[in-house]
Amino acid sequence: xxxxxxxxxxxxxxxxxxxxxxxxxxxxxxxxxxxxxxxxxxxxxxxxxxxxxxxxxxxxxxxxxxxxxxxxxxxxxxxxxxxxxxxxxxxxxxxxxxxxxxxxxxxxxxxxxxxxxxxxxxxxxxxxxxxxxxxxxxxxxxxxxxxxxxxxxxxxxxxxxxxxxxxxxxxxxxxxxxxxxxxxxxxxxxxxxxxxxxxxxxxxxxxxxxxxxxxxxxxxxxxxxxxxxxxxxxxxxxxxxxxxxxxxxxxxxxxxxxxxxxxxxxxxxxxxxxxxx
Amino acid sequence: xxxxxxxxxxxxxxxxxxxxxxxxxxxxxxxxxxxxxxxxxxxxxxxxxxxxxxxxxxxxxxxxxxxxxxxxxxxxxxxxxxxxxxxxxxxxxxxxxxxxxxxxxxxxxxxxxxxxxxxxxxxxxxxxxxxxxxxxxxxxxxxxxxxxxxxxxxxxxxxxxxxxxxxxxxxxxxxxxxxxxxxxxxxxxxxxxxxxxxxxxxxxxxxxxxxxxxxxxxxxxxxxxxxxxxxxxxxxxxxxxxxxxxxxxxxxxxxxxxxxxxxxxxxxxxxxxxxxxxxxxxxxxxxxxxxxxxxxxxxxxxxxxxxxxxx
Numbered sequence: 001x002x003x004x005x006x007x008x009x010x011x012x013x014x015x016x017x018x019x020x021x022x023x024x025x026x027x028x029x030x031x032x033x034x035x036x037x038x039x040x041x042x043x044x045x046x047x048x049x050x051x052x053x054x055x056x057x058x059x060x061x062x063x064x065x066x067x068x069x070x071x072x073x074x075x076x077x078x079x080x081x082x083x084x085x086x087x088x089x090x091x092x093x094x095x096x097x098x099x100x101x102x103x104x105x106x107x108x109x110x111x112x113x114x115x116x117x118x119x120x121x122x123x124x125x126x127x128x129x130x131x132x133x134x135x136x137x138x139x140x141x142x143x144x145x146x147x148x149x150x151x152x153x154x155x156x157x158x159x160x161x162x163x164x165x166x167x168x169x170x171x172x173x174x175x176x177x178x179x180x181x182x183x184x185x186x187x188x189x190x191x192x193x194x195x196x197x198x199x200x201x202x203x204x205x206x207x208x209x210x211x212x213x214x215x216x217x218x219x220x221x222x223x224x225x226x227x228x229x230x231x232x233x234x235x236x237x238x239x240x241x242x243x244x245x246x247x248x249x250x251x252x253x254x255x256x257x258x259x260x261x262x263x264x265x266x267x268x269x270x271x272x273x274x275x276x277x
Numbered sequence: 278x279x280x281x282x283x284x285x286x287x288x289x290x291x292x293x294x295x296x297x298x299x300x301x302x303x304x305x306x307x308x309x310x311x312x313x314x315x316x317x318x319x320x321x322x323x324x325x326x327x328x329x330x331x332x333x334x335x336x337x338x339x340x341x342x343x344x345x346x347x348x349x350x351x352x353x354x355x356x357x358x359x360x361x362x363x364x365x366x367x368x369x370x371x372x373x374x375x376x377x378x379x380x381x382x383x384x385x386x387x388x389x390x391x392x393x394x395x396x397x398x399x400x401x402x403x404x405x406x407x408x409x410x411x412x413x414x415x416x417x418x419x420x421x422x423x424x425x426x427x428x429x430x431x432x433x434x435x436x437x438x439x440x441x442x443x444x445x446x447x448x449x450x451x452x453x454x455x456x457x458x459x460x461x462x463x464x465x466x467x468x469x470x471x472x473x474x475x476x477x478x479x480x481x482x483x484x485x486x487x488x489x490x491x492x493x494x495x496x497x498x499x500x501x502x503x504x505x506x507x508x509x510x511x512x513x514x515x516x517x518x519x520x521x522x523x524x525x526x527x528x529x530x531x532x533x534x535x536x537x538x539x540x541x542x543x544x545x546x547x548x549x550x551x552x553x554x555x556x557x558x559x560x561x562x563x564x565x566x567x568x569x570x571x572x573x574x575x576x577x578x579x580x581x582x583x584x585x586x587x588x
Contacts (some may be wrong), residue, residue, distance in 0.1 A: 011478075034485060053349035106474065126432070127474035136474065166432035167442060171316070178339055206314070237372055262408045270509055271432040 005047070006217040007040065007074060008083060008243075009065040009107070011104040013216070014040050015246040018058065019254065028049030031110040036070040039156050043075070051097060062253040064245050066104070074084030076258030080245060081109050081120045087248030088212045089115035091238040096248035099235070100244075101198055101217035107264075108202040116252070121204040121265040127166040128230040128269075129197030131216045134223070136166050137190045140173040140184055145220070148187045152222025155188035163271065169193070191226035201267050212236045214244040278569045287450050288441030294333040295558055300325050307577055308586075309365045311388065311569025312348060312379055314341045314372030317409020317437055320536040320564030321348035321543025323358065329552070331356055334562050337339050337409075349378060354510065361588035375446030380585050383572055385565050386415055386426055396559070399546030400576050402515035405505070406564065409437040412505065414512040419420050421568070426513045433473040435504035437523045438537070442473055443497050446480055447490060457472035458529035464561030465492045468500040471488040476500065496498065498529035506537050507528075519543045523562035524578075530563050 001020060008015045009032060009104050018026040028047035033038040034275065048054060055073070064083035078086075079102070088098045089111060098109040106129045107122040107173050123129050127136070138148045155262075163169040169190070194217075211233055212233035217223050218241035238244060250262065302308060305325035315337060319556055323331045333351030337344045345368070349360060349448045360378050368376030376382065385406070393404040399419040406413045411430035415423055433439045444451040445514040465488070472477040476497070483493050501524070524530055535541050545561060547553050564586075576582035 034482075064477075104478075125470075125475075128364045132474055164431045165433045165557065166472070167438055171410075175339075244435070270431045272508060273428045273430070274511070275428065276425045277387075 004253035005061040006246040007071045008245030009100035009146040011066040011152040016043050017246040017250045018047050018051045019250040040071050050114050052245050060253040062249040064249045067239040078252050078260040079261045079262050081117050082260040083245045085111040085117045086115045087244035092212050094210045095212040097211045099213045100215040106198050108205045110205040119205040121201050123267045126269050128148045133166045140170050149220040149222040151184040152187040152191050155184040159189040161193045173178040191223045195226035195230040214241045287444040292335045296331045296355045300330050309570045309573030310363050311566040312345050312368050312376045313370040313565035314344050315370040316408050318347040319344040320566040321352040322570045322571040342377045345376040364584040364586045365567040367573045369569040372535045387570030388565045390415050390417045390423045391421040391449045392564030397519045400517040403518045405520045407522040414508050434471045439473045454494050455527040455529035460491045461495050466498045468496045474574035499533045501530045502533035517543050519538050521561050537546035
């Protein structure tokens with residue numbers, strides 16, 4: 001019987017899972033703010049308390065996420081894509097493709113039946129196509145992100161956004177508001193725009209069902225709906241999608257995988273147009 | 278900081294207008310106007326027989342027609358010239374098809390190339406127009422005709438809007454960023470995020486880490502220069518190299534770009550010696566409007582357009 005912890009520290013939030021073999025003993029999640037290391041320490045203690053354990057009971061701690069190293073108490077680190085793959089295969093054993101859209105990146109992973117990463121593409125250079133884009137647009141629309149997800153499903157017409165940039169998108173949303181376009185229609189246009197970006201990343205690794213979506217945007221029903229339409233495929237959202245990375249890290253810890261390497265295809269948006277007189 | 282008229286809007290650059298006191302428009306034969314309605318700024322330029330007569334440089338408003346009128350009225354504010362007295366008006370820029378007083382529209386690429394030729398002279402071979410929401414590098418011939426160009430209009434990084442977002446974030450008026458970016462001990466590492474949204478988080482992190490503001494401005498100007506380099510490398514820069522648009526006024530970006538390019542961006546002065554001697558203001562944002570007004574002159578002269586003058 002081995003007790004392990006999986007820690008996932010992303011751009012905005014951290015998720016922690018304490019596991020004993022197949023069983024989850026405790027979980028904790030919350031925003032990390034600027035002092036990430038301190039926030040993670042607190043969340044770790046919270047998860048341990050829920051599990052009725054103390055730090056010395058935990059045999060292995062594996063951390064993942066863009067800020068994984070802030071978990072100074074961890075003794076193993078694996079890349080997010082590896083954690084996603086291990087977590088998803090545990091939650092949805094038939095999964096072949098994982099789409100993870102977080103606050104500051106979007107990625108698509110092709111996974112093997114053993115939960116290993118076969119292929120992996122990522123956009124981490126451009127905010128369009130990430131959760132940050134939705135947040136910025138929700139501010140322009142003056143609704144919460146949750147509200148925006150809801151009203152997306154009430155949209156009655158499909159508009160397409162011209163802007164491919166979060167900064168320009170904000171001005172476009174403002175001008176759509178001025179033109180009295182309804183908020184649901186604008187929200188849908190925003191979700192479709194991100195789904196388009198994510199779809200093109202997913203097509204790089206190849207789409208094979210089942211497609212599973214995780215990350216913060218998986219909780220956004222409006223976005224998931226747009227993504228299904230974009231991919232023309234069903235998209236499965238596992239229960240507690242935010243915990244998938246932490247779960248995957250815990251799985252790695254159980255398997256004794258304290259380090260793993262994955263190679264990414266980094267996706268960069270082509271921004272230059274050439275022309276002749 | 279503080280003491281600014283509108284301290285909450287650090288991006289808000291000063292709007293300006295000017296009238297040439299050496300010209301009596303009533304004695305002129307052909308009066309043309311160029312209206313460059315951009316995504317961020319609008320310029321109305323009036324030329325009498327091919328010489329600069331008046332201009333207004335304003336912020337673009339909620340829609341193109343209103344912005345065009347605001348710019349035109351601002352340009353004509355201190356004159357007794359009316360829009361009805363203008364022979365021909367050409368719209369250019371992002372909102373060019375929605376300019377109510379224009380008889381025709383021409384792309385801003387052609388207009389900036391032509392305008393840069395007038396402002397900086399016939400030796401100009403590469404023009405870089407750094408606009409509010411796009412950035413274009415254009416190779417031109419000795420008449421200011423476009424040969425080929427590359428353009429980024431998809432990403433805010435490397436555009437005026439990106440600099441405005443930064444000004445608001447760091448709470449420093451946008452025109453102070455260039456000068457302050459040189460008040461540093463040592464050139465800092467550049468901002469690594471390309472995306473303006475991600476650069477914002479990076480800048481906030483640097484501010485919190487206690488990095489001096491001037492150093493952060495240097496790091497941002499250098500990131501901007503770096504971004505523009507990508508575009509220029511695609512085109513191939515030839516001297517005389519000039520920059521038009523708002524960012525041309527930001528020495529923090531221009532000097533760092535020069536260093537990366539290994540050539541010197543031409544000084545912001547008139548090619549026409551009498552314009553320098555008479556102290557006519559040189560505003561890099563005028564290039565599109567000047568080019569449009571000059572196209573109007575040429576079209577009338579060649580008989581390819583008819584005067585629309587009503588009074």
